[in-house]
Amino acid sequence: MADRGYIGEQHPQLSALDRCTRCGLCEQACPTYRLEHYEPDSPRGRIFLMKEVAEGRAAVDANLAEHLYRCLGCRACETACPSSVPFGELLEDGRYQVELHGELDPKRWGWRTFRHLAFETVLPSRTLFTIAMLPAQIVQQLPPLRALRFLFPRRSLLRKALSMIPPASTAGGAVKAGTVIEAEGTRRARVGLFTGCVMDALFAGVHAATARVLARNGCDVVVPSGQWCCGALNVHAGERRHATEMARVNLAAFADPTLDAIVVNSAGCGAMLKGYASLLDGDAQAQRFAERVKDASEFLFELGLRQGLGPVYERATYQDACHLAHGQGIRQAPRALLVQIPGLKFVELPNADRCCGAAGVYNLTQPDRSAAILEEKVRDIEATGAQSVVTTNPGCAMQLQAGLAERRLQTRVCHLIEMLDRSYRSGP
């Protein structure tokens, strides 16, 4: 068994695993436990499995792989845990070990191929990624194509993929790498805008809106060229080599010391960027970088919104992105910004900080579990009677949109920044 234990230094550490007292207080916070009430698919169960390997009683095997990959990585268990077990880190290290051990089970072949293609081949390459995004961009520009989804059976991958593609932003625009959008009025800050991969390809309108809102609030917005994907999807899939390279690329792109903050509008990327110091083993440059990273909502809330918000007559609710609420502990700022919009009727979503089932590529790798979690979320949204559901992460936005479409609801999904932008544009 010893030869199937953890390899090398990068593995779930006993110092972290030991924090778990097995009290079980995290169980009901866990969407996968709530789904099947099955101990191996609970946070406590997963931590226990990782600890059994760390203490030499079990091997890195197909069982560990299965339960670590059934996990959403939503980190709701961290919020519930009185001992602050760093579950997100443990999960990343656990999956890293699983992948180090290779095949483990012939059933993992499909995932291993996808993982190799997506995270080791396409994502690290700008060119391949751009090509891969083309079909989605075509559908985005030609909305009638989305109707093609009805040709595919419910819960099939293509149907889901087609209904996930976000509509093109009505406000339009895009930001161009290597440019600076100048502050309106008195300058209050100079910030760098992180543009990432999927956000840049499919949510160009959100970036444009972010730049407008920041400029409106007195920020020079620098869009550094050379920046690239944050590496979060890689790290969540137990891939570190390319993720580390991507991190280095981004450190270099944002080296400009005059930037007061690095603003990011995707919760998943933000959590990753803030974690660069630990990804790069406490590297001093990464530390300085991470300290300057701010989610757009966090940054604007601390800065204080300028006057000029116009009315948006709408009933809206807010879905916490897991990597904002549980990953970065940001819950108040987005709500506090929304309620400043005149005319907007804000209603709290029941279980707002429960995962929607998107979870990176979880909706592709665990389609049934993801769909079951999404269904509950859509029912909660429906009950609020909201016309808009506001969120702060591309994965969540696409997942919610697909769920609402499947239930034929008219509720629209929008990014928090788009809502603020709309409000400013309707203002005086």
Add this chain to the structure above:
Amino acid sequence: MFDGLVQRLAAIVGPDHVTTAPGDLSNYQYDGSADSALPQVVVMPGSAEEVTAIVSACTAAGCPYVARGAGTGLSGGAVAEAGGAVIAMARLNRILEIDCANRLAIVEPGVVNAHISDAVRAHGLQFVPDPSSQAVCTIGGNLAENSGGLHCLAYGVTSHHVLGCEIVTPDGELVWLGGRAYDAPGYDLLGVFIGSEGTLGIATKVVVKLMPLQEDRRTLLAAFPTVEQASGAVSAIIASGIIPAALEMMDQLSTKAVEAYVNAGFPTDAGAVVIVELEGLRGTLEELVQDVQRICIAHGSREVRQARDEAERERIWLGRKSAFGAMGRLGSSYYVQDGVIPRTKLPEVVSEVAAIAERYGLLIANVFHAGDGNLHPLIVFDERTPGDYERTVAAGADILRACVRHGGSISGEHGIGIEKRDCMTLQFKAADLDLMARLRAAFNPRGLCNPGKLFPTSRRCGESARTVARGALAPEMVDAAGPAF
């Protein structure tokens, strides 16, 4: 044989709801206590009828079995010490009926405690027993342990809030104990079943009482320089005739650990904090609040704070409820004692606990259901340090001895299970234990239903209770259970 039983179980619940995969079994070897033992099969019924069939099949095969709720028990009750089957009740989680007019609800045993109150709050009702684990623990577990809660000082424990239950007896019969009405005639078999730690059968439906929410509520947090002064205030509050809804105490170690999690503004420099909650009709509480404040200050409190709103109140209670879970900040494992003493003896027993900690060189944090005189010393230890666990168990036994010596008992609410069974002799004579054994035999004649729990083994109180090494069955246990498969 083993294979035959597993196939029968699969035919009962469907192949997806039974497992013998080693990886899966390993996750069903523990509960919230320090005990663990591997079962040979885990089965997850979806209805009372399936539970009946499972019990019959296990009985026919001579296979020991134990019901498991959420696995938050603190005495090893749900640990399959004799091997055999774990019957995981968590899928049975439907609220079957809410009857507001008669203020009752009928629920399946896997329903999470807090989910009942969530479901009836809109009707102005609540299910009162609120163990600190209420966000996750199940009604079945509450019933089996006769769990207490933060508010049981004023309102009583689980047994005061259950009208009846449907159980599967170890003979495989489905019967009702009690029902929808108060006080069923004849022997109080419901009373016998509640608190029987899963050794008399498996509950499949529970009729719970619902109580109206109180009109008004005030929550006070008082900081004291020492635990002794805080205990003095607790006794004085009760002596003054006030019956708070809850009266809790935490020492400095516990307070620091939970404050690191909740940021509720617990004073971490205080030797102890007392949480007092008063409930009643609107307009009646102000005077009581002032009385409590006066008493606390007279006993040396330097700060008595009142929660300003519901959010602040919730943070304070979340802090208190997180105390056990937060022990991971102090060490890798903890062992919680559950002794009860007359309230007035608190100061003496507290100093004895401190002396025991010193004698054994162990870290002990303390939380108290102070109003009930129920202490929870949390002994922090390290699993991997040889001898640490044994010292912990010995220190725990000394604490229980102190409780009994001061006229108290060895368990308030966590049950005896594996962990406290060898200390039963501190409190009961052979004749008492024999009577209990005969009662168990009347329900559970073959001893297959949760064997080994509650009754003392040949070890002395304070000898390491870890009879079963993790991952291996002790031969004596297999013998005790008979040839299982």
